[in-house]
Structure formats: structure tokens, C-alpha cells
Amino acid sequence: MTAGLSIAHPSLHADSDFWNNPYPFYDKLRAVDPVYQGTVLKYPGRYITGYQEAEAVLKDTRFKNRIPMPEASAKYKHLKNLQKDMLLFTNHSDHKRLRMLIGKAFTLKKAERLKPFITATVHDVLDQIDHSKTADLVSDFAFPVASLVIADILGVPKEDRASFREWTADVIQAIDLTRSKKSLLKAGGTAGKLTAYFKDLIQKRKTEPQKDVITTLISEEQLTEEEVLASCILLIIAGHETTVNLICNGVFSLLKHPAELSKLLENPQLIASATEEFLRFESPAQLTARTASEDCVINQHLIKKGEQVYILLGAANRDPEVFHRPHQLDITRNPNPHLAFGKGAHVCIGSSLARIEAQTAILTLLERAPDIRLVKTDVTYRKLFGFRSLSALPVVLS
Numbered sequence: 001m002t003a004g005l006s007i008a009h010p011s012l013h014a015d016s017d018f019w020n021n022p023y024p025f026y027d028k029l030r031a032v033d034p035v036y037q038g039t040v041l042k043y044p045g046r047y048i049t050g051y052q053e054a055e056a057v058l059k060d061t062r063f064k065n066r067i068p069m070p071e072a073s074a075k076y077k078h079l080k081n082l083q084k085d086m087l088l089f090t091n092h093s094d095h096k097r098l099r100m101l102i103g104k105a106f107t108l109k110k111a112e113r114l115k116p117f118i119t120a121t122v123h124d125v126l127d128q129i130d131h132s133k134t135a136d137l138v139s140d141f142a143f144p145v146a147s148l149v150i151a152d153i154l155g156v157p158k159e160d161r162a163s164f165r166e167w168t169a170d171v172i173q174a175i176d177l178t179r180s181k182k183s184l185l186k187a188g189g190t191a192g193k194l195t196a197y198f199k200d201l202i203q204k205r206k207t208e209p210q211k212d213v214i215t216t217l218i219s220e221e222q223l224t225e226e227e228v229l230a231s232c233i234l235l236i237i238a239g240h241e242t243t244v245n246l247i248c249n250g251v252f253s254l255l256k257h258p259a260e261l262s263k264l265l266e267n268p269q270l271i272a273s274a275t276e277e278f279l280r281f282e283s284p285a286q287l288t289a290r291t292a293s294e295d296c297v298i299n300q301h302l303i304k305k306g307e308q309v310y311i312l313l314g315a316a317n318r319d320p321e322v323f324h325r326p327h328q329l330d331i332t333r334n335p336n337p338h339l340a341f342g343k344g345a346h347v348c349i350g351s352s353l354a355r356i357e358a359q360t361a362i363l364t365l366l367e368r369a370p371d372i373r374l375v376k377t378d379v380t381y382r383k384l385f386g387f388r389s390l391s392a393l394p395v396v397l398s
Ligand code: HEM
Pocket: 065, 087, 088, 089, 099, 150, 234, 235, 238, 239, 240, 242, 243, 246, 283, 284, 285, 288, 289, 339, 340, 341, 342, 343, 345, 346, 347, 348, 349, 350, 351, 353, 354
């Protein structure tokens, strides 16, 4: 345990401020030690809040990308089996092979070519919203946009998107440090449903190939059937959760900072740097994890073989050593070397798509609804340690 520490840790049950504003807690951890050793929410390990240290661990392949399921029980076998073949949880040569094959579908060029489709999708979704009534930007806007886009890319029927929202939420809850036995069991069942759903869809694509990512993955001889299945599931979950959060966190940040909103309305070309700032300021993925495969020294801290390391991306992105006035939203911030998409071998494969989607969604929303306003300022966040995710964002568009 890091010496001299007396910090109130977030509690799942107490009505703690942490869930709505984790940043004071991160600052306290960093002040004690940027490579803090302790237990948060039942999980002992190293909690990294310093930017330099976070970047060093992410780039160091001695830290393996594996989130062990400590609740090692046969009951969670569906979930474990799926994780085993997912790009995110593979290492070294398996990871390189999978990344090269899946990455082909998510290049910047491919994302740029999708821009007209993304713009049309955003307009369609906005057309469905009654602009004079309260709308929830999470359910009525960001979720439909992200879900229609990823469904089209992968080749998943868009009618099934309600199921995907539910299934994604179950899996996200199970990989978060707030997980309980109940949520793990539920996610085990959901992993079974996802497996059955995609097995069926993969079979259909084998007999009737389409111009979609599922068909591309099937045609890759170097991918096993299990890897194709796990990749489809990873992509559908990754494509939903964090992109929805980026769009909503971005809009909410602007509505709470009217001067920054006016700047963007006057200079729409600022949308690219504004999106980088939303990624830094309210990072959709707040945490990622690694296991030390040998004793490693990071900035004079010895991390022992087998230790679990939690990299708090949302904390590193507010490290005052790197970011001037880190708790200030500045849509013109430059440079902005945030770690919101990770770094190193596992850096996000969908970052170009996520950026284009968020830029298009936020700008189109503001163009069509420049008078958008919050219905209430005390919105709440989901109780997740690893994701910055609004429960709902009620607004009136005009
Ligand atoms: C704002 C949106 C997004 C954020 C903030 C985000 C964040 C991240 C982060 C932090 C990682 C690295 C995890 C680690 O190092 O352990 C990652 C990896 C990954 N992301 Fe994203 N992501 C986003 C959107 C997407 C989208 C749209 C897709 C795909 C459709 C995607 C697919 C992936 C995949 C497949 C990986 C694993 C890469 C690997 O292990 O080599 N992400 N993402």
C-alpha cells in the first residue's frame, strides 16, 4: 500500500460524488503517488494517474493485455471463451496477426469514405426527434447514430439494434470494476446470446456474401471461426459504447461551457480540435488494464511480476504536468496529446471512425439546433469505473 495515504475511495453503495465527478479522486491519488498501490472497489493493484507513467506502461509490451476474470468459475465460460479470442485480450504474434487483418476494415480512408453515409444517418435520426419536446440525447440521438453506423459497417440488420443496446450494456457492466456476481452471471447469458446470434449471421454470410466486414472477416483464411466470432462481438460492443459516450460527453461539455459553444458555432472548423478536447476532458474509456509479465521499473517504481496495473486514462488526460489548466475545457487546445484511444500496440482500431462520427454528429446537431438547451444541469452518470457514460441527457432542441 502506498505510504501516507488517507483517501476516501469510491463506494458502490454510498451516494458518493465520485460517480458524477471522478476527477478530484484522481487528483488525490496522483498527489500521493502517480503509480498508486492499493485497492479500489475490491481490486488490489497499481492505479496509474500520471501521464508519463500511463504512456510508458501502454507502450511497454512486458505489460500484457489481459483482464483476468478473478471469479474463475465454469459459470462464466461463455464470457471467458469469447475474451480469449478477442483482439483486445491477445498478445504478441496472435495480436499482430488479428490486428493486421481486422485493421484493414478500419483505415482512415475507409472512415472518410463513410462520411456521406454518416451525415445522412445523423439527419435521418434528427428528423425523427420532435424539436419542441424534451429529447434524451443518449437514447434518441447518439445511440441510434452509433448503432446504425456500426450495424451498416459490420453487416448486422438494423432492426436488431434494441437487442444490441441491452447486450452491450450487460457486457460493459461485466468488464467494469463495479461488476458483481449477478452482473457477471447476466453477462454470461448475454455472451451466449451474442454467440448464437453471430454464429447464425456468419452462417448466412457464408452462403450469401455481402459487402460488409463480417463477409471480409469470413474470407480471411488466417482467421479461425472462433476469432471471426469474437471479432464481430468485440466490434459491435466497441462501436456502440464509447462512441455514444463521446458524442454525449461532447455536447454536454459544450452546454456547460457556453463561451466554448459560441466559439464553435462561430467557427465550425474548430470541430476537429474540439473533438480532441472532448476526448481528453471527458474520456469515454476511463480505464484500461494490464498485467506485468516480469518485474518492471516505471519511473523509479518497481511493479512486480503478476501485479495488476490499472491505467486511468481519464486521470492521465488531466495531468497538470502535461496539460495546462487540465480541468478547463478549451476547444482550441493545441497540442493535445491525450491518451483517450490508448497508445502502443493496442491503440484503438476504430479511432478514425469514432472521430468522424462524433465530429459529424455534433456539428450537424448544432447546425440544425443552434438553440439547443439543457432541461436540467444535474444529470447523472452510470456507476461505471472504466467508462464516462451519462445515464441520460435531456435537452430541448429549439
Ligand atoms: C470514442 C470512441 C472510442 C474510444 C474512446 C475508444 C477507446 C479505446 C481504447 C482506450 C483502446 C485501447 C485499450 C487498451 O489499450 O487496452 C481501444 C481499443 C480498441 N478499440 Fe476503441 N474506442 C472507441 C471507438 C471504437 C470503435 C468505433 C471501434 C470499432 C468499431 C473500436 C474498436 C476497438 C478495438 C477492436 C480495440 C482493440 C485494439 C487492439 O487490442 O489492438 N473502438 N479503444
